[in-house]
Structure formats: C-alpha cells, structure tokens
Amino acid sequence: MKYLAWILGLFAAAVALSIASQNPAYVLLVYPPYRIEVSFTLFIALLLLTFVSVYALVRLIVGVLQLPAFVRKFRIARAQAKIRKLLDEELGAFFEGRYADSEKAATRAIKLGDTSGFHRIIAARSAHELREYKKRDAYLSAAEGKEEGDSTMRLMTTGKFLLDQHDTRGALNALQEIRDSGVKNHLGALSLELKANQQAGNWDEVLNVLYQLEKRAGIDATQLSQLRQQAWLGKIRQQKDLAGLTYCLKSIPADYKRRGKIAAAAARALIQHGGDSLAQQLLTDSLNAQWDSELVALYGDCKSGDAVAQIKQAEKWLAQNNQDAGLLLALGKLCFHQQLWGKAQNYLDASTSTAPSHAAYTALGELAERLGKPAEALKYRQQAMALKAG
Numbered sequence: 001m002k003y004l005a006w007i008l009g010l011f012a013a014a015v016a017l018s019i020a021s022q023n024p025a026y027v028l029l030v031y032p033p034y035r036i037e038v039s040f041t042l043f044i045a046l047l048l049l050t051f052v053s054v055y056a057l058v059r060l061i062v063g064v065l066q067l068p069a070f071v072r073k074f075r076i077a078r079a080q081a082k083i084r085k086l087l088d089e090e091l092g093a094f095f096e097g098r099y100a101d102s103e104k105a106a107t108r109a110i111k112l113g114d115t116s117g118f119h120r121i122i123a124a125r126s127a128h129e130l131r132e133y134k135k136r137d138a139y140l141s142a143a144e145g146k147e148e149g150d151s152t153m154r155l156m157t158t159g160k161f162l163l164d165q166h167d168t169r170g171a172l173n174a175l176q177e178i179r180d181s182g183v184k185n186h187l188g189a190l191s192l193e194l195k196a197n198q199q200a201g202n203w204d205e206v207l208n209v210l211y212q213l214e215k216r217a218g219i220d221a222t223q224l225s226q227l228r229q230q231a232w233l234g235k236i237r238q239q240k241d242l243a244g245l246t247y248c249l250k251s252i253p254a255d256y257k258r259r260g261k262i263a264a265a266a267a268r269a270l271i272q273h274g275g276d277s278l279a280q281q282l283l284t285d286s287l288n289a290q291w292d293s294e295l296v297a298l299y300g301d302c303k304s305g306d307a308v309a310q311i312k313q314a315e316k317w318l319a320q321n322n323q324d325a326g327l328l329l330a331l332g333k334l335c336f337h338q339q340l341w342g343k344a345q346n347y348l349d350a351s352t353s354t355a356p357s358h359a360a361y362t363a364l365g366e367l368a369e370r371l372g373k374p375a376e377a378l379k380y381r382q383q384a385m386a387l388k389a390g
Contacts, residue, residue: 106123118150155181159196291321358387
C-alpha cells in the first residue's frame with residue numbers, strides 16, 4: 001500500500017510538471033537596481049528545492065544535537081541486554097549448584113550498572129553457599145537501600161542465612177522487620193518464622209505460625225499434623241513441674257493427646273513429676289482408643305496407689321492381646337510392685353519369650369535379686385546389656 005501511494009504521487013508530480021512546463025507565466029523579482037525574471041515553473045522548482053534543503057539541514061542539526069542522547073540510550077539498551085543475559089547465567093548456575101559461576105555472573109551485572117538489589121542478593125546467596133561469609137555480608141549491605149521491593153527480598157535472605165547459622169534471634173528480628181514494613185500474609189516469611197521458632201524451642205509460637213499457615217493453605221495437611229505433634233511434644237518436655245505439665249496437657253486437643261508418641265511422652269513426664277495417677281488415666285484412655293504395644297509397657301511404671309485395680313485392667317487387655325510383650329512386661333512390673341513374685345516371674349518370662357527386651361531382662365534381674373538369686377540376677381543383667389548394646 002505504501003509503494004502504491006509513492007507511485008501515484010510520482011505520477012501526479014509528473015502530470016503537474018508537464019502542465020507547469022507549458023505555463024507561459026513568469027515571476028519578476030525586483031531589487032533596485034537589479035531585476036530578475038524567471039519562469040513560474042523554475043521559481044516553483046527552486047522554492048521547493050530550497051524548502052527541501054532547509055528541512056534536511058534542520059533535521060541534520062537536530063540529529064547532531066540528539067546524537068549524545070541517542071548514543072547514551074543505545075549504550076543503556078546494550079548494557080540492559082547484557083544484564084538480562086547475565087541474569088539467565090547467574091540463575092542457571094545457582095540452581096545447578098555452580099555457586100562460584102553464579103557469583104561471577106552477578107558481579108559482572110553489577111559492574112554493568114544494574115541498580116537493583118537482585119544481583120547483589122543472588123551474589124550473597126552464592127557466597128553463602130560457598131561459606132564466604134564476609135563477601136556475603138558485603139553483598140547484602142550493598143543491597144540495602146536499593147529499590148523498595150528489594151527490602152523484603154533482602155530481609156528474607158538475611159533470615160535464611162541466620163537460620164542456617166542457628167542465630168534464631170537474629171532471624172526472628174529480620175522477619176519482624178518484614179512485618180513492621182507492612183508486608184502481610186507472606187508465606188515465605190511464615191515458613192522461615194516456623195523454622196526459627198522450632199530452632200529456638202518457642203513451641204507456642206510454632207503452634208501459632210502453623211495456625212496461620214493452615215488458614216492460608218500454605219502447608220500440607222500431613223506435614224501440619226506432624227509439626228503440631230512435634231510442637232506438643234516439645235511443650236511437654238519443657239515443663240518443669242506437675243502444675244505446668246497438667247495445664248499443658250489440658251490444652252492439647254484430645255485427638256493429639258491419644259497419639260502414641262504424645263501419650264508416651266506425657267506419661268513419662270507425669271511419672272517423673274509424681275503424677276502417676278494422671279499418667280495411668282492418660283494411658284488407659286489412649287490404649288482404649290487405640291492399642292499400642294510400646295505405650296502399654298509404660299503402664300507398669302505407674303505407681304498410682306491402687307496396683308490391684310491396675311492389674312485387673314491390664315488382665316482385661318490381656319484377654320484380647322495375650323501375645324503382646326509390652327503388656328506382659330507391664331503386668332510383670334505391677335505384680336512385682338505388689339510382691340506377687342510368682343506371677344511377676346511368669347509374666348516377665350512370657351514377655352521375653354514373646355519379644356526379648358532390655359526392659360524385661362532388667363526387671364527379671366531386679367526380681368532375681370529381690371528373691372536372693374544373685375547368679376540369676378547377673379545372668380539377666382548380662383542379657384539386658386547385650387540387647388542394649390545390640
């Protein structure tokens with residue numbers, strides 16, 4: 001279409017020139033004492049030529065004046081193209097584990113004049129992986145105060161570095177800065193905060209962060225369940241007295257409290273702090289809800305004051321689990337506490353026959369010593385030590 005317009009224009013110009021050449025008119029220019037007489041056609045031609053020449057001269061002058069800006073823009077565009085290429089190189093090298101190459105590409109991009117903090121942070125992460133912490137900190141420092149969006153990226157990176165070095169307090173401070181800056185619902189920051197609180201043993205905060213991640217669908221359901229269990233176990237182990245432990249156990253959801261690992265940890269802690277009756281009740285509830293051979297073994301360590309009732313409960317379980325070594329061990333211990341030596345011997349022997357264990361042989365050794373049989377006691381202890389060493 002463009003070429004067609006040019007062709008039509010040329011034809012029109014040719015027709016106009018043909019008509020003008022037959023025009024007898026002329027133009028008289030007077031500048032005393034001079035007089036110039038030219039044909040009208042020549043005058044128009046010269047006028048057009050003058051206009052074209054002036055226009056071309058103006059364009060040339062403008063082009064010369066704009067040349068420095070054009071050169072500057074060209075150089076910037078070329079540098080940006082190189083920076084984009086280097087970005088591909090540094091990211092590719094970083095995710096391939098070639099951290100030295102990634103750092104080199106990032107520093108070249110910085111030297112080309114990139115003003116964002118992105119390349120500095122990539123360089124810092126590469127230096128961190130290479131354990132060059134002084135260079136890492138220098139890159140992070142250089143990234144500070146760049147573009148507004150770089151602040152969160154820098155603080156996230158700082159938090160990760162501090163976590164890797166087990167500086168949980170420093171990591172939490174960096175993450176607090178992100179919140180203070182107005183950034184909300186940041187899943188990456190919440191994940192780092194979760195790890196920092198796990199390292200610090202801040203189990204209440206761990207539970208709080210898990211709740212926030214659950215609300216934002218930022219964590220897998222299986223992982224959520226495992227981490228909550230870990231947090232409750234951590235809280236149980238942190239308790240220093242029976243009152244604190246009792247309060248902690250009341251706050252644990254029932255479905256978690258009945259889990260084998262939590263019930264076992266809670267029972268051990270209750271027994272340690274003198275809460276045997278509470279431990280017995282907790283174990284009974286948990287075992288009635290879901291049978292656990294390892295958990296029932298702890299039942300024999302509860303000295304609640306009513307060993308006869310405990311034995312009756314355990315014998316009820318035995319009717320349905322007569323080959324459970326843990327239950328037989330528990331019955332052996334309960335009979336031992338009641339000085340029912342014969343029954344204790346039978347249950348402990350049955351336990352070792354079903355599944356030999358360090359705890360059962362240790363209990364048999366104590367029983368033999370109580371019955372004045374030092375040789376048997378020594379034999380049982382040796383068997384217990386062999387199982388422990390194995």
